[in-house]
Amino acid sequence: MPIVAIASAVPDRVEDAAAIAAVTGAKVDFIIDKVGLRERHVLGPGEGGVDLAATACRRLLAATGCEAGAVDLVVFVTQTPDYPIPHNSALLAARLGLPDSLAAYDLNLGCSGYVYGLSQVEHFLAGEGLETALLVTCDPYTRIVAPEDKATNALFGDAATATLMRRSSGRGTIGRADFGTDGTSYKALIREAGGAMKPLIGALDAAQPVYRRDELRLRMNGREVYNFVMDRMPASVDACLAKNRLTLADIDLFAFHQGSRYMVEQLAARVGAPEEKLLFNIERYGNTVSSTIPLLLEEVLAGERRPYRVLVCGFGVGLSWATNVIAFD
Numbered sequence: 001m002p003i004v005a006i007a008s009a010v011p012d013r014v015e016d017a018a019a020i021a022a023v024t025g026a027k028v029d030f031i032i033d034k035v036g037l038r039e040r041h042v043l044g045p046g047e048g049g050v051d052l053a054a055t056a057c058r059r060l061l062a063a064t065g066c067e068a069g070a071v072d073l074v075v076f077v078t079q080t081p082d083y084p085i086p087h088n089s090a091l092l093a094a095r096l097g098l099p100d101s102l103a104a105y106d107l108n109l110g111c112s113g114y115v116y117g118l119s120q121v122e123h124f125l126a127g128e129g130l131e132t133a134l135l136v137t138c139d140p141y142t143r144i145v146a147p148e149d150k151a152t153n154a155l156f157g158d159a160a161t162a163t164l165m166r167r168s169s170g171r172g173t174i175g176r177a178d179f180g181t182d183g184t185s186y187k188a189l190i191r192e193a194g195g196a197m198k199p200l201i202g203a204l205d206a207a208q209p210v211y212r213r214d215e216l217r218l219r220m221n222g223r224e225v226y227n228f229v230m231d232r233m234p235a236s237v238d239a240c241l242a243k244n245r246l247t248l249a250d251i252d253l254f255a256f257h258q259g260s261r262y263m264v265e266q267l268a269a270r271v272g273a274p275e276e277k278l279l280f281n282i283e284r285y286g287n288t289v290s291s292t293i294p295l296l297l298e299e300v301l302a303g304e305r306r307p308y309r310v311l312v313c314g315f316g317v318g319l320s321w322a323t324n325v326i327a328f329d
Helices: 017-024 028-035 049-064 088-096 113-128 183-188 222-243 261-271 289-302
Strands: 003-009 014-016 039-041 073-077 103-107 132-138 160-166 172-174 178-181 253-256 308-316 320-328
Touching (some): 003 172, 017 028, 113 320, 132 289, 253 261, 289 308
Parallel strands (some): 073 103, 073 132
C-alpha cells in the first residue's frame, strides 16, 4: 500500500474572481459558474515552484515523522520548472537536505502527470528494492499566461503537493492504470518558444531571434481540449474499471482533474458518475495543473470515511491522459 500521506502548500497571494475579470475581460459570473473559480493563489515576486514544493515537503515530513535521510527517490511532476536546466528535483533535494545517494528526476507532464507519477514511483520502488519516495507536483502556469487572455488567465492557479510513498506500507493501494496519448493534437495546449525548435538564444554567429508574444506564452484551444476530454475520457474510465474488475458502483469518490467545473460536471454525466460522489476544489484554487488531483486526495485523507475507493483521472497537455483507482483503508 504505497501512499502514506499527502501535504500541500499554496502562495500567500490571493486573487478573487472580480480581480481576474478586471484583467482578462471575462465576466465574473462566467469565472465563478463555468470555470468554478472564486479565488486562486498566485506566486509572488521572487517565489518559485521549488520554494512552494519545499514547503509542502517539509509539512509532509513533519506530519509523518519521516526523516529526510530516509528518502530514496524524488519524482517532481512539472512542465514549468524554475529553470529549463537543471531539473527541479535536484534543487528540491538540495533544499531539503536529502542524501545525495537518492534518485531524483522531473516528470515532464502536466494535468495527467500525478496519475502517471503514482505508477512510476510504485514500479521504481519495487523494481529497485527502494523503500521511500516523494512524489511532488508544482506547475505555476500563472507565470506563462498572458494577463489579458481569459482562456488561460481566468483558469489557472498555483499550488504544490507532496505525496509520501513507501513500498512496504501505506494507506492507499494503487490499481492498474489506463494511459493514453494523442500527439496529433499537441497544438491544443502549447508554448512554442524556448525549446530546440524556437530557441530563445540563436547561434553565436546569428542574430537574436525575435518571437511574437503569442509564441512566448501558453496558448490553449479550449474547445478542442473540451472535445478531447468528452471523447476520450469516458472510454479511459471504462477501461480502467475493467482492468481492475470494478464497476462504477464500486467507486466511492471521483477525483477528476479540475479542468473547469463545467468540464468535470459534463464528464461525470457522460461517465455516469453520481453528482454526490464528485470531488471539487477548483473554487478555492483554480486549475492547478498537476496538483489538482493530489489536492483533492489530501482532503479525502483528512476525512473520516473508511474504507473507500477513489477513481483518479488526469488529462491535458500532449494531449495525454491517465486513469487509475486508489483503494484507501
